[in-house]
């Protein structure tokens with residue numbers, strides 16, 4: 001893998017964040033980018049691949065293309081696997097695993113096709129070296145990912161290993177935690193930047209607040225973890241060391257920022273704090289730039305200073321916490337409090353409940369469809385209008401109303 005030659009890559013991300021990923025990849029030196037649903041195809045040197053793993057906050061994986069061809073049946077796919085020079089990527093002492101994703105592929109069995117890809121890879125090694133590598137059962141150090149559509153098969157080598165949203169700090173989780181890359185995507189979509197105060201009133205394991213603090217301090221998301229590409233043949237250690245050192249030099253733990261997170265459960269608040277410490281944010285916890293507290297979102301108070309931004313994913317469905325009534329009635333009270341105390345703030349809420357604005361008696365000013373794993377969600381924006389807590393009727397007379405746009 002000569003470092004200065006161009007490769008083809010595919011970076012994946014949660015559905016709905018492709019545009020954000022494209023912008024991030026452009027900053028990593030990606031060329032000829034082509035967004036697809038849930039990802040971006042791009043070209044670039046290995047440096048672009050390393051940088052995407054290190055710096056992209058919204059990518060889930062970065063895959064390096066090893067082979068691409070049209071196919072008719074699984075015999076063609078076997079032949080493609082057998083003719084690919086895997087020996088340039090990994091050695092006989094490494095175990096490998098094959099995963100497969102298919103969309104409208106005209107094949108009888110994907111399981112059988114996966115086996116044929118494994119056979120093709122083993123036979124390739126036997127052809128060139130006389131022995132075959134081990135197919136990993138548990139953790140393997142090389143992951144081959146096959147993508148099939150109706151006509152084409154692409155074989156990739158996964159550069160990430162553990163998915164990229166696993167930054168290494170979230171060892172403790174609350175209920176229904178957001179993936180770290182989706183949390184970062186929400187912050188980017190909200191337009192929040194470190195000059196504005198940020199509150200997550202339903203913080204759970206602290207994902208949104210920790211991602212926000214990492215953005216504010218310029219901590220690259222992959223700075224404290226390892227990647228599968230470090231185990232591939234041709235890995236350019238000195239380039240990688242340089243890229244990591246550059247990223248380290250950008251960290252500024254003194255960045256001025258104010259992020260506040262809370263949750264009704266004291267257990268998850270402890271977990272969130274422990275996660276923030278593991279994410280290297282101890283300095284912000286110490287001087288109060290990042291705070292976590294146990295509190296009820298219905299009694300939320302704004303932070304001092306200019307109006308800021310609320311980004312959260314409130315609970316949905318039945319809650320396990322007996323202190324809360326149904327989510328709908330709880331969210332109504334949350335909205336009443338926001339209308340009263342947060343004029344000028346913008347609230348962004350991710351939920352799978354499309355009736356949330358109605359339940360809150362607020363009209364959203366924007367909504368974006370996103371997927372939280374397999375769950376279709378909406379990311380609603382509510383502008384909490386500055387001014388008095390009274391709504392002006394057409395006649396000019398004031399009535400008790402709300403500061404958001406009434407439905």
Ligand SMILES: C[S@@+](CC[C@H](N)C(=O)[O-])C[C@H]1O[C@@H](n2cnc3c(N)ncnc32)[C@H](O)[C@@H]1O
Pocket residue numbers: 173174175176177178179201202203204205206207208262263264265268295296297298313314315316319321324330
């Ligand atoms: C969907 S989870 C948030 C997950 C979080 N974003 C994460 O990544 O871990 C919703 C959270 O809201 C909390 N919650 C429920 N009712 C609440 C209330 N009235 N006030 C504050 N937090 C509440 C729950 O304890 C739960 O942690």
